[in-house]
Amino acid sequence: MARGKRHRVLPGFGLTCGYTLTYLGLVVLIPLATLFLKTSSLTWVQFWTTVTSERALFAYKLTIGASFLAALVNSVFGLIVAWVLVRYRFPGRAILDALVDLPFALPTAVAGISLCALYAPGGWLGGILQKAGVQVAYAPLGVVIAMVFVSLPFVVRTVQPVLADLDQEVEEASASLGARRWQTLRRVVFPSVLPSLLTGLALAFGRSLGEFGSIVFISGNMPGRTEIASLLILTRLEEFDYAGATAIAVVMLGMSFGMIFVINVLQTWSRRGAV
């Protein structure tokens, strides 16, 4: 269809576009600009010493490491969950399918206190794990568990539609050519879901990077042990060290924006792979 060539028949472009830009400017862009203006009040040396202090470096390492670990856990289990939900039929499947979105809808503070209560020493799961010598609450592992919870839906929900749209004739062809079932899965099914799996992994990782509410309860917030970057920013703010908080926030925002770029590239790839 001759899209751009047709003259604007529908009204309201000026109104809606103007409103959209004004609203975004006031609510999103001006506040974000403040952050970068505030950082520019620091000299480079000040900025550098703040963002590379030992405590900050540890917080990034924990945040990035735990986010990546949580994204990996969700990639493995998310792929299995998506496969089971799309291909198998069993009682309760529809309820489990609906429940996958729970972390999107459940307030993070609620997730935070219930995970903490579950995994605390003497809690339902914490008690069992304690006997096995594994400490989850108030340890780095607790941070990972909370991140697994909040980022759980991403891999399932990116892989699921791709699996559902997969042409089963290719699998039949593979089987009729003598491939064993696991060979078909590995060589035929897995490559076609790989782009969406990586997209899900990146989305899960990005979500965990900025997570706060579900982590602060279970982590115990010990500097140099379980203190994540978001919490360090909050601590600096509460000390009225605005410049320090801003500097670390800029580093974290830089990572988040980098993830937007990575996710866009991955999404383009998976869309091309789907065609």
Next chain:
Amino acid sequence: MAGAAGHFGGTNKAGGRVGTRDPRWMRWGLTMVAVVFLAVMLILPLVIVFATAFSKGWAGFAAAIAESESWSAIKLTLLAAVVSVPLNLVFGVAAAWAISKFEFRGKNLLITVIDLPFSVSPIIAGMLFVLLFGAHGWLGPWLAARDIKIIFAVPGIVLATVFVTVPFVARELIPLMQAQGREEEEAALSLGASGWQAFFRVTIPNIKWGLIYGVILCNARALGEFGAVSVVSGHIQGVTNTMPLQIEILYNEYKFVPAFAMASLLVLMALLTLVVKHGIEWRAARSHAQTVDETVGVAATA
């Protein structure tokens, strides 16, 4: 999504196609792994909320909710949602109209900017408003001279909630309205309808379900926002505490029954959100399946 899954279920139930069926041990094993994983990660946290909330029976639960501080937290949370949901609803519709009905340069950049609040950590989101309106912020002295309080007061909480919920309605509507195109509205206009008539009589019925879906997701986040609100609130009990903040205070004071009683209300809200979401998806899948059946039927008779 659900519709396509249903189709595969059909072929599998009908005896399974050759070579697309997993061995029995694998079906059983993978199903167990998925069920146990979801049960431990998602169901157990829900169970412990209700188990603790009702550990002292209905009376304990009711007493916890009836506390005056709990009530004021519930009211403030509702206020934040009542302001931010309509604002972002109007914004979402306007943005989706501009993006889906017109061609202009920088459209992809605009979509990225609309999604930005999702990529900003909630703590940073709250901090932005402290930097703007706080005592040491850009507008702080100006506001102080006029005795206007935004940070550590209700307006700050509302602002932070608006910020984190900006994308919800827009990101549901943009792909939906882009897929629907503009022929129907153009037809309405050529038949003599005004722009507003085309919008209310043609566009709104077409996007109704996407709109509802966006609104309930926006609402869930508005009611449950914690990090951003926590930064701007100042935690004044009975004044600037929302439900999630009140839950935090109660939990840290080891008042587990009241904390989980409040939490159970938010869990109910989350479960209701999921029910509505899946109801809408089920409807969409069914109407899609109907269209497909009709097309197939027409093709068969032709």
